[in-house]
Amino acid sequence: MTVFKRLFMAGSAFCALSLAGPALGQETSGVCLGFTDGLALAVARAPEVDGARAREAEARADLREANSLSRPQVSSFGRTGVGDSGLTGSQIDNQLGVRVSQRVFDFGDSRLAREAAQGSVDQSEFDTRYQRNQAAYEFADAYLTWLEAEEKMGVIAQRRAYFVRQHEAITALLRRGGATRADNAQIVAQLASADAEALELRFTVDRAATRILEYSGRPSLPCASEHALAALDSQLSGLATVDDVVASALSAHPRIGSQRGAIRALEAQRERQSRARLPVVEVVGIVSYVYDDASEDWDTRDRVGVDVSVPLYTGAALNARSERAQARLSQEESGLRALQRDLSEEAEIAFRRSLSLQAQLLRREAVAESQLDYFEAVAGEFERGLGTLPVLIDARLDYESAALDVVSTRYALMRQKLDLMRLTARMPVAAD
Template sequence: MRVTKLVLSSCLAITPLALTPAASAISLEQSVAFAIDYSPEVLAQYSRYQSVIRDGDAAGGDRLPQVNLYAAAGVEETRYNNGNFIDPDDRRLNRTEMGVRVSQLLFDGFGTSANVKRLGYEAEAERLTLISRAENVSLDVTRTYLELLEAETLLQLANRNVLEHQEIYKDVLDKKGQGLASNSDLAQISARVATAQSSQIAAQNNLFDLKTQFLRQVGKPGSDLVLPKFDSALLPSTLDVAIQQAVDNHPEIKAAMIDMDAARQEIRREKGDYFPEVKIELHANKNRNVGNVIGPDEDMRAMLTLDYDLFNGFSTDARVESSAWRLEEARAIRVRTEREVREGTELAWNAYSMLEQQIRLLEQNVDAAKIAELGYIQQFNVGRRSLLDVLDAKVEVFLARQNYVRSKYDRTFAAYRLLNAMGVLTYALRVEHPEEWQKEGES
């Protein structure tokens, strides 16, 4: 049996979903900015950065004068070796002490200055790590944003696919009532309608899941999204250029290099214990009833002091060696980080290049599948094709469109992924870092 008419879409290809910006629309750039402010990972790293800055301030305080105030009050009792008290009638005195000491460090083997520099390097490394955290959050949000747009487009395809199958079902049902279609034709199209509806439900579920994920990352609902357009001028011309820019600019590599500088300063700090500590100390005391002498006891003195640790059980040697091994650890982390950045850049470059070629082929696939579908419909209408052939052709068109849509969004994400691998994604999205992030730690 043949059906005389099938209502099908005449469009040969489908383009990605383009939403009209509304008053409540949220762009990719806005989503990334919101997510960075909302991210607990970024907040935790910022807190870590600020903590290390304060540690550096505390270490720098050792280079300033130290002022200590001492006060005490109590009773004093003195007894000689013969057992007699100095005053049998009043053998206890009310003793008071009060003193102030001012000390200034002059030299400690450069340990304090090395420690200040070490913490300055660590603060800068934490700042760069903070920027890297923001880069990774930006990439995660970009992925979810594009997947959400893709899910909306695929749901549109699924909805249209269901409508087209339902129209065919109605037409076949009408023809069956007229004796122009068989039960097998009706069963076949019924099965295809159920399959299309199942795909529609799966597309809806995927969209709901992505909206939940977007809300968790950004803190705002993922509705009225706008199709982003990346600045292709920021993309490198070759893989070698991409890798070189990544090695030169990626904050993780810079942080790893600065960690090595911090480890070197830690070695200098530990070696400071090989030298004496020299200070100037000023003392002023105002005591009363001290040493069983009734009355005031006051003194002042200015001293140049030297404290030299001649032997401490080789503890200093062990700490210096320990610091040297931490330098080796930092060097290994630096090598590993560069390898990971190179690998990530190459993978992103390959994905972008291959998807660019794949899109052209998938576009041809959509056009060819649609032409085949229209030809099958014409042949079906003259009895040269079965209903099954037409439905199979329609499935081919639907799958071809799905693959084309996915590859379009995958290619867009691959471009953003390449920018992330180079460490410039937030720059490409024109998301400015807070002023506190842009201050380099003192070194």
């Protein structure tokens, strides 16, 4: 048995195994996983979304704490002590009581605390939306990767099937002296090349299938690419110009909303720190039950008054807090401007790239059709003995290269549309 024959037989067995379908050990439910259904499952299972929701709950708790500043505060106390009761005597003093206080005037401190907390809540809500958007995007990317690799494997499988038929014909001719060993070697080399490309694509399919399973929790394989393309087009309706895309990105992207929420919170904190030297006025009422050591009896005491607290000296701590708040605000404002610049650039590039890919796809399809016509013409000449095997092989490879270019361009366009959905926050599950 020749080296070429052994290579052909080994490659045939291995390629048949690699093109057999889903990875070993992967179960399928018999029903394909729809694009939008998969996005919803990925978002529902994403741990990043759960973490963002936990941070949102923390921000809401901070808001409830800020709201409590303007509400009555009730506390109980107990005291005991011994000390002077006059010039010549001392006594034991035991007290049990309740203290009730209510802020009546604080120069807007409680209001600003609520505004700062509300800004943090808004920021955390947009952070949750961003994580939902990202989880959906990661799943969608794996979904499209699986579909693209499967389509390319189909093209490779067609090439391999063609060269298998050619190998059978060349083998028959070789026995009768109608072909050379060089012709046979060329065919076997093409079969080995197809096997190698199929193995690489099988790895890509398995990797994408693993991500799909981990994100969705469903062993089902993706549906046909038409479902994903229809979902992408429906979500991008209304974005006809580059100005539409940029405006949508700057208004709807969750990171923009998160940054603005952070700025509102820091503005309130800065204003609150600037008023930290102003007094806080509270009405205080105390009801206590007191043991009188002189009369050896218990009695009640009531007291109502006004407490005014004003910081006089803090070792420059108040100035430092005010400067810190201003510095953080300046950082967030510059971050917002940088984010707006980057999103505008990304959105414009993504839109123009999608237009370019649409035009490229039409031309790639035309090239593939022309290469198919050329291959069929060369194949007809070869069958009539007017052409050579190397020319036939080159024509077949050129046609398949053009077909693979069509697949790559079509999925590059779909990924670009997916990127536009991410930038404009148009994922079907991007918002609660």
